[in-house]
Amino acid sequence: MPTSLGSTFWERALQAGTLAIVVCFTMGASDAGLRFNDLGHRLMCTCGCAQLLGECNHVGCTESGRERAELSAAIASGLSDKEILDSFARKYGATVLAAPSTQGFNLVAWIAPFAVFLAALLGTILLVRHWSVGRTQPSETHTPEMDALRERIRRETDAADGGF
Amino acid sequence: MATFGVLALLIALALAAYNLIAGTVALRLLATGQPARISPERLADTARRAGIAGFIAVSGAAFALVWSVFANDFSIAYIMEHSNRALPAPYKFAALWSGQEGSLLLWAWLLGAYGFVLRLRHHTDVKLYAYAGAILAAVQVFFLAIVNFAAPPFALTQGAIPEDGFGLNALLQYPEMVIHPPMLYLGYVGFSVPFAFALAALMMRYPGEKWIKITRVWTLTTWLFLTCGIFLGMHWAYAVLGWGGYWGWDPVENASFMPWLTGTAFMHSVMMQEKKGMMKSWNVWLIFCTFLLTLLGTLLTRAGLVSSVHAFAQSSIGTWFVVFMGIVLAVCIFTYILQRSHLKAEHQLESLVSRESSFLFNNLVLLTACFVILWGTLFPVLSEYVQGSKVTVGAPFYNRVAVPIGLFLLFLTGVGPLLPWRATSLRAIRRNFILPTVALWATVIVCIAVGVRPWSASPDGGFDTGSFYALIGFALSAAVFTAIVSEFLRGAAVIAKQTRRNLLSSIYQLTRRNTRRYGGYFIHIGVVIVVVGLSGAAFNKSVEKELALHDKMSVGPYTLECVGFTQDSNPNYNSEFAMLDVYSGGKKQFQMTPEKRVYLASQQPQTMVAVHSVPGWDLYVVYEGTNPDTDQPIIKAFLNPLVGWLWAGVVLIVLGTIVALVPSLKPLTAATKVPVLRTAPADPVLHPTDQKRSAGTPVMKGGD
16 A cells, blocks of 8 residues: 555654654764864853854963863863863853753753744644634545646646745 | 034934824824814824934934044044054944944934835825834834933043044954944844834734735845845854854854844745735734844843853943833734734635645744744843853754754755645645655765765764764755755746747746745755755864974865965054965965954954865865964864855845845736727718728737
8 A cells, every 4th residue: 555655654764863863962972082072162261252162262362272281181081071071160160061051950941942842833733733623625625636726727827826 | 523423313312202202193193083283194294204304313423423433533432442543444434333332323323214215105105104104213212312321422532532542343354344234234223114014004903914015125125134244244253253163153143143033934924914814913923023133132232141252341221222122012012912803814724734834834943943042042141040150052052952943944945835825635745745855865875975974974983963964954955956946947847838938038037927936946045055055064174283384284185385474564453474385186276374463453363264265165274373382383274165155055045035026027918919890980080090090900918
């Protein structure tokens, strides 16, 4: 059955997509050079330039050189990413972290965008379905003949229908 | 000149206040029909003329400030702080918007200019324009009150007047900074006009959707300015800041992006109102929010609410803005509650899979993106309020949260135009989507074949998120591009068949017949090209090295050899730069000269990046200064793939918007000869020539 084949394909594509997204959010870096680059982009320069530590390059910066050296030393000493980020946060304050942590109230920063998006998406789908169900549209409008006719009309009037 | 400027601003405020009060009274009299000593029509006209005169007064003040900059009048504190004698003329002009007071004056002047054009065109619909003019006057009163009382640009220097000024901020001494801020402000201020029309139409229960047609050109032009402003800012950041990127999710960048997102949502959803009479409340609130976001953007930029590369120091105008935004919101809510019965939809959505619902989802995603950015921008303030300590919300947060939303939006950009209005069938979906789907998977295969393999892209052989998003970006871009091109070809084929034109001519004809639709498609193609450019950032490479004379460094296919260091100076700045010969394939290709400047008046250093751009990548070289320990110059070289595509995409977006602004051709009608019965000559006998004409065959032309 083409329909069931099609639905199986879409289900698998959805599963693969979900898996890929989960994987991409859970993988991390491990090599020292890579870790320096990664952590350098998760920390801010504290000189007030509002740039990431890994990208701060303004001439005469009094902080970034020293902080980069601290980061290199911390990586060389065998500390984990979390321990390094925590030690920087203790020393320079929470603003040294380029993104909010996932603990306490800061977790709200991460959850709220997805929660709002999902709520809005769900709300929109329910609203459209409610409107669709509430209509008394005759089902004949969805017959293949009507589809063909609609498509023909659409093609022929395409250029002048003000459709965009 | 300072006295002239102060007087001009006071007169402008008085005229704007008169415009607001007299305009409101006149409209009230017209609405209630109460008798008055002066006819409401005449009173409304005096209000309109006051608005026009107000623009002239603000122009006088802006002229006074520019004149003072060129005259090096350091008795004015603003001029002393933002200019100096050696500053080149174009940057002296840019000093108008380089500080808080001047940029607020620019806001007021541009608002006056928009209002001037609006009031001159009042014959289109006198009453609607009178309402809109009064609303614009209210906004103008706010900005003129600020520049008169809270942030006066003509305040005098305290104490002794210095011989020279402090100079313009070094970051602003770049050619694009003469264009970028005015473009951005034209975009910000321009949204006041559709806001004023929307509120006016709601207040007066304006029948039909004509107000949308009236404001369409305003909205599109404003959106174009904002788009240009944002991308010019990106290009400036790329060429001047020297960190190799163009977008850092800085709060001020975010502030310009938010109204762009809601404005884009408005331009899409407003089509639903025009065509179907749907989403009326939604559209009204979209434009209200867009206007409020432009105010928020100005607040963020000017009041130091959040820390930013661009934001000015803490100042008192934040309170003014918060109060004004509160008043605007209250007026919008009150008017909406009072008049909401006027906004009932005439139709409802029929299917989840239709053009209408695609617009709805497009709006949903755009607004979610706007919420994410607003949330990220204001979360530090919220965190300080709740936890007592600030946190930073920087690029890692936005890259993780906003990029997937952006990719979903790109998906909708391709899907939406392929869906017919009202409803569709599975068969039609399959037919329309088969080509884009083939393009999508073909791109995935080609990308993997050429080495875009997210599962092993990181140096340690692990999964790389950036490559994964880039792969999705490339694939979706190919699909959307195919979808749009197939739409063009489908329409052009019909015209080619009807008129026997060639394909290119048919595409031109197709676009001219419906500039709005096909201009929109050009914009979408531009967006696709921009996404390809953005996706390239996942593959950036950089190398940093101290280079002595004849030392070499390599990045990508290039080898850079240092052949000299030299210095230069002029009255405005001292500069030192490196001369680097660039080799590729063993042959010398070109020379690059990255530069570092120190501006004399401000003693601020500045990098001037050297960029060699080809379609595949940019070679981007920064002279970072010298190592104080070794006295060796430090060179940082980046290989940034596909950056040129970003700027090319913007050009196409601009061209597409211009196409969409051009009125469509009337539908082609063929002259048809229709035989008519010969009638008996009338009495008296016609003149011979007339007789001849009456006997001929009339030519009928089809109506519109």
